[in-house]
Amino acid sequence: MRILITGAAGGVGTLLRPRLAKEGRVLRLLDVTPLEAGPGEEAVTASITDEEAMAAAMDGVDAVLHLGGHSLERPWAQILDVNVNGTYVVLEAARRAGVRHVVLASSNHAVGFAPRGEGEAPDYLFPRPDTFYGVSKVTKEALGSLYHDRYGLAVTCLRIGSCFERPRDVRMLSTWLSPDDCARLAEAALAADGFHVVWGVSANTRRWWSLEEGRAIGYEPKDDAEVFADTLVAEHGEPDLGDLPHSVVGGAFCGPHYDVDNLTAEG
Incomplete structure (x- = not known):
């Protein structure tokens, strides 16, 4: 089995790379940053916006884990080119190559302005993006839905937390x-049929995002952030759930720092 991982040099890609390595599996690592391939790996230096390069990268691929794109807020033109158009290029290349399974790295920022309720934030929570970056994740999910419904690709979108x-x-x-749970989620998503939107979160004691849909596709998280609670609470204090980092899904991304005028001023 050959899996194409876009954005393989990024934070999540770097964490997943050793955890997805398996006997009989080839990881094709694609990024604009050159990577050195190890055993069971192939390295491709290319942009996800390059249609010819992406078509070539799909050769012999069984599944795609699409992590590529800007991972934080950027001016709209950059988000549009890389995150939005790049996702279209990846999906279209996968379709033309006959790839059946695609996993798309979405984000909690696709629903960032959703407020904290009394229960868990449900799966398939309606989009309320908190940034242009968040909008690109909503668009990524929408493109995934289109390519599932129109072309029959199996697509799973992961609304990754932290x-x-x-x-x-x-x-x-x-x-x-956790990185290990991220790998467990990726494995489940790479094998899932149909179209799914699932939360990328561990089995945290303080979790308030649903795990129902993740478990429905075979994801069973094993880690809990509470083992780090004593240290973090001693340093920062117990969180006030009414404060911005805790009262909405997107946390600080919903704050004024990400207003477009501030973003433009920072370049």
């Missing part, structure tokens, strides 16, 4: 996706 080796602040006690 994927790091360990949670970095008290907000991440709720939103953390």
Whole structure:
């Protein structure tokens, strides 16, 4: 089996690379940053916006894990070119190559302005993006839906929370996706049929995002950010759930720092 991983040099791609390595599996790693291929790997230096390069990269591929694109907020033109058009290029190349399974890295920022309710934030929560970056994730999900309904691709969209080796602040006690759980989620998504939108989050004690749809496709998280709680709470204090980082899905991305005028001023 050969899996194409776009954005393989990024944070999530770097964490997943050793965890997705398996006997009989080839990981084709694609990024604009040159990578050195190890055993069971192939490296491709290309942009996801390059139609010819993406068509070539799909040769012999069984499934795609699309992580490529800007991972933080950028001016609209950059988001449009790389995140939105790049996703179209990837999906169209996959369709033309006959690839059946595509996993799209969405984000909690696709629904960032959704407020914290009394229960869990449900699967398939209606889009309320908090940034242009968030809009690109909504568009990624929409393109995935189109390519599933019109062309029959099996597409799973992962609304990833905070994927790091360990949670970095008290907000991440709720939103953390451990690298090992990220790999478990990716494996389940790469095998899932149909179209799905699932939360990318671990089995955190303080989690308030649903795991129902993830479990429906075979994802069973095993990690809990609470093992880091004592250290983080001692440093930052217990979170006030009424404060912005905790009261909406997107946290600080919903704040004024991400207003377009501020973004333009920062270049």
